[in-house]
Amino acid sequence: MKARVSARVANSLPSAIVQLAMIAAAIFFLVPLATVVNYSLKTKKELYLSNPLSLPESLNFENYATAFKKLNLLSTFTNTVLYTAISVLILVVICGAAAWAIARCRKPFFKFSYVYFLIGILIPYQALFLSIYIIGFNLRLTNTRAGIILMYVATSISFGIFLLTSFMTTVPVELEESARIDGCSVLRTYFSVVVPLLKPAMATLIIMQSFQIWNDYLMASLYISKKELRTLTVSMQALFSQQSSDYTSAMAAIVISALPITTLFICLQKYFIKGLAAGAVKG
Numbered sequence: 465m466k467a468r469v470s471a472r473v474a475n476s477l478p479s480a481i482v483q484l485a486m487i488a489a490a491i492f493f494l495v496p497l498a499t500v501v502n503y504s505l506k507t508k509k510e511l512y513l514s515n516p517l518s519l520p521e522s523l524n525f526e527n528y529a530t531a532f533k534k535l536n537l538l539s540t541f542t543n544t545v546l547y548t549a550i551s552v553l554i555l556v557v558i559c560g561a562a563a564w565a566i567a568r569c570r571k572p573f574f575k576f577s578y579v580y581f582l583i584g585i586l587i588p589y590q591a592l593f594l595s596i597y598i599i600g601f602n603l604r605l606t607n608t609r610a611g612i613i614l615m616y617v618a619t620s621i622s623f624g625i626f627l628l629t630s631f632m633t634t635v636p637v638e639l640e641e642s643a644r645i646d647g648c649s650v651l652r653t654y655f656s657v658v659v660p661l662l663k664p665a666m667a668t669l670i671i672m673q674s675f676q677i678w679n680d681y682l683m684a685s686l687y688i689s690k691k692e693l694r695t696l697t698v699s700m701q702a703l704f705s706q707q708s709s710d711y712t713s714a715m716a717a718i719v720i721s722a723l724p725i726t727t728l729f730i731c732l733q734k735y736f737i738k739g740l741a742a743g744a745v746k747g
Contacts, residue, residue: 584622
C-alpha cells in the first residue's frame with residue numbers, strides 16, 4: 465500500500481512542478497498588464513503621490529477620452545488596421561502558395577528558393593534600414609500606404625514561407641493526388657484541399673505577423689512622416705516628451721491599442737494551438 469502511494473506521489477510530482485511553473489509564468493506576464501490597466505484608471509495626482517501598486521480611488525475613464533483626442537484615434541486606428549490587415553492578407557496568399565510549391569517540387573530552383581528565404585530570416589530588417597529607406601525613396605514609396613504595406617510584406621515573407629513550408633512538409637501528398645485523379649485542377653486542388661489543411665499554420669502566421677505589424681514602431685516611423693498616415697504606436701510617442709509626459713493617458717492608449725490584437729488572438733486561439741501542436745508532433 466505504501467509503495468502504491470509513493471508511486472502515485474512520484475508520478476504526480478512532475479505534473480505539480482509544471483503547474484506551479486505555469487502559474488508563476490502567468491503571474492509574471494499578468495502583473496505588467498494589470499499595472500498598465502491600473503495606471504490608466506488613475507488621475508495624475510494618484511499616479512505621482514500614491515503608492516504605485518495601490519488601486520485607484522475611483523475609476524477615471526477621462527484618460528481614455530484624452531488618449532482618444534491626443535492620438536487622433538479615428539485616423540491612426542484606421543491606418544493601423546489597414547496596414548496590418550492588408551499586409552497579413554498578402555503574406556498569407558503569397559506564403560501559402562510558395563510553401564506549397566517548395567514542399568511539393570523537388571527541382572533545384574525550389575530548394576534554392578527555400579534556402580534563400582531562410583537566409584532572409586537570419587538578417588534582421590533593422591540592420592537594413594538605410595537600404596530599405598533608399599529603395600523606398602527612389603521608388604517614391606515613402607509617405608504612402610502602399611509603400612509601408614509593401615515593406616511589411618517584404619520584411620516578413622521569409623518567416624512566413626519558412627513557417628508554412630515546415631508545416632506543409634508534414635501534410636500527406638496522397639490527398640492531393642486523390643484530388644487530381646478525381647479531375648481537380650491545380651487551383652482547385654490548392655484551394656479545396658491544401659488551404660483547409662494549412663488553416664492552423666495560417667492562423668499561426670496571421671497572429672504572429674499581426675502582433676508584429678500592429679506593434680511596429682521602427683518601420684512606421686521610418687517610412688511615414690505625414691500626420692494623416694501615422695499608426696497608433698507612432699502617435700503614442702506624442703504622449704511622451706522631454707517637457708512633460710502624460711503617463712495616465714499613455715497607459716490608456718496602450719490598453720486601447722492592445723484590445724483589437726488581443727481579440728484577434730482569442731478568436732484564432734484554437735487554430736493557433738493546433739498549428740503549434742501539429743508542428744511539435746509531426747516536425
